[in-house]
Amino acid sequence: MRRWVRWCAWMGVVVIAALVVVREYVDWSGRRRWAAVQEMLAREGESLDFRKNLPDPVPDELNFCAISALKNIAIAPENNDDKSELGRKRMRLRNAALRDPRMNNSMDSLAKLSKVLATGTHSAQEFEAVTKGYIPQPKPSQGANLGIAVDMKAWADWLRTDDSPPSSGNAARDVLAALSKNDSLISELALGLSRPGSQWTPAWKTRELPPFLFSIALPQYSAIQGLTPMLILRSAAAARVGDAAKAHECLLIAIRLNEANLGEPFLIGTLVSCGCTYMISNAVWELCNAHSGTAEDFRRLQEGLSRFDCQKSFLYAERGELAGGVNAAEFLKRTKDAGLVLGPFASPQVIRNVSIALHFIPEGWFDANTATLAQWDFDYFIKPLRDAGLPELLAKRKELETLVTGHTNQLPYRHLDEIVALTAIRVASSVTSKVVYTQCLVNEAIAACALERYRIEHGSYPDTLEAVNRAGERRIPLDVISEKAMGYRKTADGRYALWCVGFDGKDDGGKRVLDKDNPERTRFSDPKYVGDWVWDFAGK
Numbered sequence: 001m002r003r004w005v006r007w008c009a010w011m012g013v014v015v016i017a018a019l020v021v022v023r024e025y026v027d028w029s030g031r032r033r034w035a036a037v038q039e040m041l042a043r044e045g046e047s048l049d050f051r052k053n054l055p056d057p058v059p060d061e062l063n064f065c066a067i068s069a070l071k072n073i074a075i076a077p078e079n080n081d082d083k084s085e086l087g088r089k090r091m092r093l094r095n096a097a098l099r100d101p102r103m104n105n106s107m108d109s110l111a112k113l114s115k116v117l118a119t120g121t122h123s124a125q126e127f128e129a130v131t132k133g134y135i136p137q138p139k140p141s142q143g144a145n146l147g148i149a150v151d152m153k154a155w156a157d158w159l160r161t162d163d164s165p166p167s168s169g170n171a172a173r174d175v176l177a178a179l180s181k182n183d184s185l186i187s188e189l190a191l192g193l194s195r196p197g198s199q200w201t202p203a204w205k206t207r208e209l210p211p212f213l214f215s216i217a218l219p220q221y222s223a224i225q226g227l228t229p230m231l232i233l234r235s236a237a238a239a240r241v242g243d244a245a246k247a248h249e250c251l252l253i254a255i256r257l258n259e260a261n262l263g264e265p266f267l268i269g270t271l272v273s274c275g276c277t278y279m280i281s282n283a284v285w286e287l288c289n290a291h292s293g294t295a296e297d298f299r300r301l302q303e304g305l306s307r308f309d310c311q312k313s314f315l316y317a318e319r320g321e322l323a324g325g326v327n328a329a330e331f332l333k334r335t336k337d338a339g340l341v342l343g344p345f346a347s348p349q350v351i352r353n354v355s356i357a358l359h360f361i362p363e364g365w366f367d368a369n370t371a372t373l374a375q376w377d378f379d380y381f382i383k384p385l386r387d388a389g390l391p392e393l394l395a396k397r398k399e400l401e402t403l404v405t406g407h408t409n410q411l412p413y414r415h416l417d418e419i420v421a422l423t424a425i426r427v428a429s430s431v432t433s434k435v436v437y438t439q440c441l442v443n444e445a446i447a448a449c450a451l452e453r454y455r456i457e458h459g460s461y462p463d464t465l466e467a468v469n470r471a472g473e474r475r476i477p478l479d480v481i482s483e484k485a486m487g488y489r490k491t492a493d494g495r496y497a498l499w500c501v502g503f504d505g506k507d508d509g510g511k512r513v514l515d516k517d518n519p520e521r522t523r524f525s526d527p528k529y530v531g532d533w534v535w536d537f538a539g540k
Helices: 002-043 085-095 107-119 124-131 152-159 171-178 180-190 219-224 227-240 244-262 267-289 295-305 310-335 348-358 363-387 390-408 416-458
Strands: 487-490 496-500 533-535
Touching (some): 267 416, 310 363, 310 390, 363 390, 390 416
């Protein structure tokens, strides 16, 4: 028995010593790897200081977002009080969104509907009570994708209530009448169009940042996420009734709002701006389709769209994500508090268990994962965006997908130093194709504005796209992927077709490859899409 006790004690000492050695090795190895990556980033001129990557504030008198209706809506509410000055301002912007009038345009009704649909535990009576009279929202404009104009009659019917005046016989005019409740807000927003800058206030560089960067609230997005669709619909409706001034004013406001989104230092800003840019491109198509506006009107649109640099925006956001990711890893290593990271996604019990487990993980594991995350962010996103361009970003995305798939299949036995990076990097990777497709839409919209200016001045569209370039102005941008001139040809109906090559890099002569089962649901931003991205007027 004594020998057995001594043997057990000796084995216990050996196991503890081995664990100590392993822990020390993990700590040493992790520190070494993280130090090497930090040195590499410093040599490349990249800073992990979130504040150093932020742009200087735009003076209020030069800032579109500093007008009264928008100023400081990016300040996080302390208690979500809608009765405060900022709360009322945000509520006014939210209420401008397109909502089914049968739902009384109330946030409560929409929240109830979302809850009913999400839980799936409702009774038939509960569902009917919340959705009574509910009509699905009509399809938005799909002009930039499919060359199909927005269905104004469907929108007029959707917006009509029992209190609405009788139909005027002109669906676009009825849509404008239904949206006239937003006239005063739009008039206020239009007052800021002469200001050259557009930056959410307060400027990031002047804000007091929390210890955990990813805990920063971004209330401006919820306040304006419904504003852009309303502006786009109003612009298209105004173009249909011949009110070019109103049509261009609404679209210019949407462009200025999106400029602010493009200047946000997180990927959420990039995603929001991609969605808004898609809608803006469709609105430009609607104006071109209706021949609505003067040459000067389209010059202003072209100038505004030329400030949409998706590559620059993505690079800026990735630098913010890199600084935020390193901040999150160091915060977890220091506090072992999983609450701030998992708070919105896990129960209190899970958060407690994870927080306890974090105390037993060697600090070197955090360092190794931070090093991998930073290395991948730099190699697959920051460096190609900074030094090459969007085609190189796509090439790196393919490399990254192969790496992530291979390493994920080997977990949990290998690559424990990549768990954090494998989780976080998927989000950035999914944004890549959206950014490339969005920039193609922007480039086509810019070219379309230039073509409209040419038509107004010469009576018809040019024989070549090169003809629209003007001395003293920026040249029409190239196709993003091929880095050659965009495809262009005049059509028999006196219009034109304009196109960029798709993700396969092959010029199909301006041919779309649509979903066989549902063409209108074709996912043009899916990396698997084959075919060209076409801007034409072939639809109804």
